[in-house]
Amino acid sequence: MQKIVDLANNTFRETIRDRVLNAALVFAVAMIGASVLLGTLSIGQDIKIMRDLGLAAIEVFGAAIAIFVGTSMLFREIDKRTVIVVLAKPVTRHEFLLGKFLGLSATLTCLLVAMAAAYAALLLYSGGWDNALLWQVALVWMQLLVLVGLSLMFSAFTSPVLAMLFTFGLYLAGHNLDSFKVLGEKASPLVKALTEALYYGLPNFSHLDIKNQVVYGAPFSLPQFGVAVTYGAVYAALALAVAMVVFSRREL
């Protein structure tokens, strides 16, 4: 257990000191700030635009960093051969991957908290804050965990560029699965079965995204939130498990 904590801690330090992260944070905060500017141009919609654009910025920059760092992390370990230094020690590959997952998740949590703090500060100042907005931040956190899992899964067997493309592709698809399902409903039974399978099999990021609702403080039940969070956790665990199986077979 201590080993996993050490591995996670090491990954955390390695990733949080990465300059890409600082750049992303600056951009995200700038974007949240820019929403003020756009808001003033919008004739009475300033609060709405600040809320919408801020939530979108938090999600987009969080996801970009999760995918970017997540897919390059394992490759960097293998490319620089740091992985063989670690795995030559009494560390299993499962422990290694779990440590990587937890470490990057911790870094992303810090990033998310920082972005959410900037967002909350802006809205509190301009009088547009609503505690319901925190539900979305919590669900974005689950989205990021799933993305870290998927990034590790793809990077366990392919190059970082391909892993990035695949993860990003799943992220896009996972946010548009509804239209996918609608498409299948009007098609032949075979195609319909296929789209249904994909609908339930692919990571449905829309389940982890309520930004269109929370900005209106729409009713959102605790059981629904619980199911959403559990769904995210299960999918992240699934991706991580596949990553472990693939990685344990890989020659280093």
Next chain:
Amino acid sequence: MTDHELVIDAQALTKIYPAQIGQAAKTALDGLELRVARGETFGILGPNGAGKTTTQKLFLGLMRPTKGTVTMFGARPDEAAVRKRIGFLPENPYFYNYLTGEEFVRFCGGLFDIPRKTLEERLDKLLELVGMQSAKEQQLRKYSKGMLQRIGIAQALINDPDLVLLDEPMSGLDPVGRHQFREIIKGLKAQGKTIVFNSHILSDVEDICDRFCILLHGRKVAEGTVAEFTSGGKSLEEHFVKVVNESNQGAAMIG
């Protein structure tokens, strides 16, 4: 396990990298028979691409052999109990950029579940031994190649290993560093540790090793003690060149 037991026992060890797109299958190691006894210092000599690193990776269980077997301390190489007793320094080590030297070695120690107090004592001693006390708070990305090599040695010894595997340990070191490093190895030898290292530099082998073998294109072409090879008044280098030429594998080597 008794003191006379073999630390490394490789039998018909073969590694073939499967064919990939644009790449034919490659035999990296072909039927290697190798036994290293406790307390020995053993050199694996050979040009780049001879299969030295592959051999060490097989010893560490980082790869699975295509054919043949290898046992370490009488057990499978990927068992945790085995790895606890091994220290390993990879070739051209390149560690986590944003950690300081001290943080990195401490991290490595943590992976062995060494008690904190013992770890801190050892850490201090090892940084002193490799001459990195003054630079221990710098991030690794600011280290020179030689400094990385030194910190690499410190992490390889953090678990007080019974077997030390070193892959090209002398590369990147300046003459003073090389001298210091030989002294470190001699010190380990005096403590009764088993040492196996890869090198393509003959003088290192001549100076430190009890026994060595020569690998060429994945095959062992010679094995013996340094004394056996230098008998008859010829230098190790002359013997080495002779062996290589005899093997008809070309003389495009020796760095």
Next chain:
Amino acid sequence: MLAQFVPAALALLLAAGGLSWRMERFHQAEGQARWIVPRGDVVRAIATDFENLLADSFWLQFLQYNGEKLTEDPLERRYENLLNGFYLMTDLDPHFRDAYLFGSWVLGDAGEADGAVALLRRGRERHPADPWYAHQLGYIEFLYRRNLAGAIAAFGDAERLFGQGERQDPRMALRCAKMKAYLAEKHDRRDLAVRTWRGILASARKAGDKHMVGIAENALRRLGVTE
């Protein structure tokens, strides 16, 4: 080296800026840019859960393309795609109330009063408890469609909705009642006007609103009713 490079770079930058300006002139010669509104189902299919943000961006686009026209001579105005644009915004973000309300003003102003009514009906169907849609519908029916009966019904609905539920607003309810009463009077529905003014008078007395009591009393006197 640097001494040669900097002036060269500046010259090139200046040239690029000039050429960019020239390109813009070509575009201007091609005529005014149109506000292109994509199909809602297409946007929705690829929205990636950013529906609200897209609605905001179409709102900003609408202002960018049509904002100046709102202050131009009404006879010179040429709007493009207005109803489609507001349908798109409100389909992407069904809670975007100002898109319905402001949209209906703009549509009415552009001579598309039927579109304005359709847009508001949409909002009312989606948010049946929200009184603002009925309130706005009353004005659109009255001002742009001259449909007094429709306006009376709409203000009646708004009055009822403002008087109940979470969004209760007695002041707004009274204002809607006042509009209803005026319009009834205009529409030669004296009975309804009298009944409504009497209701207003009672509410105003209860609330101690002397100003409103005066208005209601005047209105009833005008209608020939003596208390």
